[in-house]
Amino acid sequence: MRRTGSGRTALLAVLALLATAPAWAADIEFYQTVDRTEVGTDDTFKLTVVVVDAPSNAQVRLPESNDFEVLSSSRGSQRSISLSGGGPAVIQDITRHELLMRPLRAGKLTLPPSTLTAGGRTYRTDAVQLTVREGRVGGSAQAQQGGRPQLPDPFRNFRNMPDPFGDDDSDLRDDEPVIPRGDSDLFLRASLDRDELYVGEQATLSLYIYSRVDLSSVDAVTMPKLEGFWTEEVESPTQLTGEQKVVDGIPYRAYLLRRRALFPVKSGTLMITPAEADITTGFLFAGHRVHRVSNGLKVKVRPLPNGAPPNMSNANVGSWRMSLDVSQTRVELGQPITVKVILEGQGNVKNVTPPKLTGPAALKIYEPTTTDRLTPNRNRIQGRRVVEYLVMPQRTGTFTLPELSFPYFDPSRRQYETARTDPVTITVEAGAGGVSSLPSTMTPSQVADAANEQKNVLTTGGLRPVRARAHFVEPSQPVWMRPFFLAGVLAPLGLLAGVALVGGMRGRLATRSEAGKGRQQAKAARKRLAEAEKLKAGADAGAFYVEVERAMTGFLEARLGFPVGGLTREALGEKLAAAGVDAERRARVLFVLEACDLGRYGGGVEPGERRKVLATAAAVMEGWA
Amino acid sequence: MSDAATQGYYTAEEAEAVFQQANDAYGREDYANAQAQYEKLIAHGFGGPDVLYNLGTTHLARGDLGRAVLALEQARKQGGRSEDLEANLALARARQVDKVVGAAADEAFLPRLAAATDGSAVAWVFFVAWLVGFALLLFRRAFPAMRRTAVAVVAGLCLTAAVPAALLLAAHIWVHQNVHEAVVLAPTLVARELPRSEGRSLFEVHAGLKVQLLDETGKYVRIRLPNGLEGWAERDGVAEI
Numbered sequence: 001m002r003r004t005g006s007g008r009t010a011l012l013a014v015l016a017l018l019a020t021a022p023a024w025a026a027d028i029e030f031y032q033t034v035d036r037t038e039v040g041t042d043d044t045f046k047l048t049v050v051v052v053d054a055p056s057n058a059q060v061r062l063p064e065s066n067d068f069e070v071l072s073s074s075r076g077s078q079r080s081i082s083l084s085g086g087g088p089a090v091i092q093d094i095t096r097h098e099l100l101m102r103p104l105r106a107g108k109l110t111l112p113p114s115t116l117t118a119g120g121r122t123y124r125t126d127a128v129q130l131t132v133r134e135g136r137v138g139g140s141a142q143a144q145q146g147g148r149p150q151l152p153d154p155f156r157n158f159r160n161m162p163d164p165f166g167d168d169d170s171d172l173r174d175d176e177p178v179i180p181r182g183d184s185d186l187f188l189r190a191s192l193d194r195d196e197l198y199v200g201e202q203a204t205l206s207l208y209i210y211s212r213v214d215l216s217s218v219d220a221v222t223m224p225k226l227e228g229f230w231t232e233e234v235e236s237p238t239q240l241t242g243e244q245k246v247v248d249g250i251p252y253r254a255y256l257l258r259r260r261a262l263f264p265v266k267s268g269t270l271m272i273t274p275a276e277a278d279i280t281t282g283f284l285f286a287g288h289r290v291h292r293v294s295n296g297l298k299v300k301v302r303p304l305p306n307g308a309p310p311n312m313s314n315a316n317v318g319s320w321r322m323s324l325d326v327s328q329t330r331v332e333l334g335q336p337i338t339v340k341v342i343l344e345g346q347g348n349v350k351n352v353t354p355p356k357l358t359g360p361a362a363l364k365i366y367e368p369t370t371t372d373r374l375t376p377n378r379n380r381i382q383g384r385r386v387v388e389y390l391v392m393p394q395r396t397g398t399f400t401l402p403e404l405s406f407p408y409f410d411p412s413r414r415q416y417e418t419a420r421t422d423p424v425t426i427t428v429e430a431g432a433g434g435v436s437s438l439p440s441t442m443t444p445s446q447v448a449d450a451a452n453e454q455k456n457v458l459t460t461g462g463l464r465p466v467r468a469r470a471h472f473v474e475p476s477q478p479v480w481m482r483p484f485f486l487a488g489v490l491a492p493l494g495l496l497a498g499v500a501l502v503g504g505m506r507g508r509l510a511t512r513s514e515a516g517k518g519r520q521q522a523k524a525a526r527k528r529l530a531e532a533e534k535l536k537a538g539a540d541a542g543a544f545y546v547e548v549e550r551a552m553t554g555f556l557e558a559r560l561g562f563p564v565g566g567l568t569r570e571a572l573g574e575k576l577a578a579a580g581v582d583a584e585r586r587a588r589v590l591f592v593l594e595a596c597d598l599g600r601y602g603g604g605v606e607p608g609e610r611r612k613v614l615a616t617a618a619a620v621m622e623g624w625a
Numbered sequence: 626m627s628d629a630a631t632q633g634y635y636t637a638e639e640a641e642a643v644f645q646q647a648n649d650a651y652g653r654e655d656y657a658n659a660q661a662q663y664e665k666l667i668a669h670g671f672g673g674p675d676v677l678y679n680l681g682t683t684h685l686a687r688g689d690l691g692r693a694v695l696a697l698e699q700a701r702k703q704g705g706r707s708e709d710l711e712a713n714l715a716l717a718r719a720r721q722v723d724k725v726v727g728a729a730a731d732e733a734f735l736p737r738l739a740a741a742t743d744g745s746a747v748a749w750v751f752f753v754a755w756l757v758g759f760a761l762l763l764f765r766r767a768f769p770a771m772r773r774t775a776v777a778v779v780a781g782l783c784l785t786a787a788v789p790a791a792l793l794l795a796a797h798i799w800v801h802q803n804v805h806e807a808v809v810l811a812p813t814l815v816a817r818e819l820p821r822s823e824g825r826s827l828f829e830v831h832a833g834l835k836v837q838l839l840d841e842t843g844k845y846v847r848i849r850l851p852n853g854l855e856g857w858a859e860r861d862g863v864a865e866i
Contacts, residue, residue, distance in 0.1 A: 400654070463682060464682065465709075466648055466683070467678055470641075472672065478745065478801060479748035480797070485752060492760070
């Protein structure tokens with residue numbers, strides 16, 4: 001913690017005081033002020049007449065008017081010694097006259113000036129205009145501040161710093177301090193220039209000592225805990241420098257202890273804890289040390305509005321310009337290029353991140369270095385952040401550093417903006433001199449290194465290029481999910497099953513016909529017998545008998561289940577008998593076969609004979625199930 | 626913008642023109658425009674490994690690691706391995722935040738087998754061998770008697786070849802039905818113990834990591850890393866390959 005003052009400083013001040021004659025202020029300051037300019041006829045107000053550095057024989061004449069009555073008056077004096085800048089001490093005598101007054105009528109009234117007579121000269125204060133209304137108006141003394149700039153500043157000898165209460169910056173305001181009930185002569189006051197803001201927007205915290213007593217030193221200042229804020233020092237005086245500040249009509253000397261810029265990093269209601277300070281008052285051996293605690297503060301932080309560009313940081317708040325500074329756009333291989341990305345404007349300079357410089361693989365971009373330059377203006381943090389890249393060309397050719405964009409939120413316009421740079425084209429040429437131009441004093445390894453720097457480096461790696469031609473493919477299902485695939489796979493199996501099924505059926509049909517085979521053969525034999533009947537009247541008797549014999553043979557084979565072609569008549573008779581054929585049918589069978597044998601060799605040419613054979617054959621077949 | 630770009634249907638010539646426009650935009654480092662044109666081609670049915678490769682390369686150039694890996698993996702799935710594809714995939718993997726460590730980091734056998742072989746080719750080999758084998762068997766009698774033995778031998782060879790092809794095809798079908806690979810698209814994706822937003826966070830994965838999808842419920846999917854690490858992550862944070 002930096003100390004604003006110390007006991008050692010006080011001792012040095014005493015020595016300086018002894019070594020140098022005190023300097024009495026030569027100018028007389030004389031002014032008057034009221035604690036309010038608008039009062040009611042039932043209200044009172046306080047008139048304060050201040051005389052600074054008047055001779056002891058000076059005569060003060062307070063204002064007299066028939067429009068006002070004086071209810072009470074008081075007079076006080078004090079002497080202050082100020083040490084600043086190592087120069088002589090400045091001693092001031094201040095006499096303060098306070099009158100409690102009441103207007104006697106309504107209207108625009110004028111309180112006449114006070115007069116001071118000293119050394120044969122007469123000094124006059126300004127008259128004070130008051131608006132008086134009927135009855136009671138109330139209100140506080142805070143409204144009185146408008147009249148202050150009209151008054152001469154008795155502390156102008158100390159005015160070597162910006163006026164934190166000046167009216168030249170509408171954005172910057174400190175709220176009026178409230179005099180604490182206790183310690184009203186010396187209190188610590190923290191204030192913010194705004195209590196509602198966006199994330200990343202600046203608020204300025206000021207810490208003042210308000211004093212009506214002499215200060216010797218300020219020690220051990222404990223700043224508030226600033227959780228949720230990024231902070232930057234705006235002002236941190238190394239010595240006490242006071243200025244006059246009238247609070248509730250009471251003049252104080254206000255000493256700035258610290259001024260910091262706060263940039264909230266999160267939204268919500270953020271608390272600022274009280275600050276503390278140890279202050280030594282009095283002078284020489286009469287001084288004593290007191291501890292003072294300031295007020296706490298609360299600030300409402302709004303999140304950035306919707307519609308932020310993607311990936312924009314919350315720190316990108318303020319008003320920014322971005323530029324690109326390239327050392328050269330035409331360069332030889334091996335010669336570096338310096339590229340500066342410059343972001344300047346108002347905002348949290350040290351927390352913004354300019355966009356990263358990118359480029360083609362042919363330009364090797366080294367890690368950058370960042371430098372900041374803050375130039376606070378009227379308590380606003382502003383400046384420039386420079387990110388400097390070293391770019392080393394690796395190949396010959398023409399390359400482009402693409403445009404950079406920096407999105408940010410401008411709280412004054414309440415909208416998002418984007419700062420941009422233009423693309424930069426860099427032409428890299430082969431070295432004119434090459435290795436031969438290198439100094440002869442270089443060692444071989446140095447020559448090799450230098451030569452490598454000037455090579456057109458053709459390496460693999462990096463992003464492979466896109467394909468120049470495309471074979472378009474419609475989106476489709478896998479082959480095995482297409483309908484034809486399953487059908488094709490199952491088809492042979494189905495075909496195989498079909499064939500097997502047909503074969504099985506045919507086999508079963510064949511098995512089943514063993515029983516009916518005889519019937520079929522018998523049927524065929526009867527059909528053949530029918531054919532023979534057509535031949536009975538024909539000239540070819542042989543053909544008739546052949547047909548009848550075949551019909552009979554076929555019928556017998558169908559009924560008996562075995563061939564009968566090679567059997568003798570006796571054997572056939574026995575077979576028939578064995579098959580249970582009755583004797584009459586056996587005789588007919590044998591008759592027919594005998595007749596056919598006879599007919600084939602010339603017998604039986606008579607039609608009656610043929611009819612008899614045919615009828616016998618039919619009789620054999622008939623009724624033989 | 627050309628007429629083709631505004632129509633709902635592209636002719637082959639229009640598709641080729643759009644493809645060249647996309648390539649020209651890529652050459653100008655106008656990656657956003659190039660990406661839009663490639664995506665239009667795919668949306669109109671003119672996809673394929675080449676367009677997907679170019680789209681993935683464009684995403685990679687833009688720094689969108691998740692979509693880059695997704696498009697490149699899709700290109701690989703559709704068109705198999707190629708040198709430029711593998712190089713850009715390796716580059717994308719090198720830029721990934723996550724490093725999967727563990728003894729079980731090796732991929733299972735069947736997915737590896739499926740990845741190493743072309744599913745379509747396997748399916749066609751099986752299909753043809755199967756049909757030819759059976760056809761020869763069925764119509765063997767149509768050949769002269771002296772050639773029937775040779776026909777039977779050829780039919781046997783075809784059916785024998787169909788067996789391993791059928792097994793390989795079965796592996797592809799199994800992988801297709803059961804193994805769902807995906808790529809993390811979200812810059813950061815939290816894997817939780819339960820499919821709920823208040824579930825305990827187990828680990829985080831980042832854009833570009835290839836994971837396996839195991840289950841899905843509501844807006845959550847269960848993901849598995851190659852080393853077996855599992856957790857429930859938001860469905861929108863991943864995209865299936």
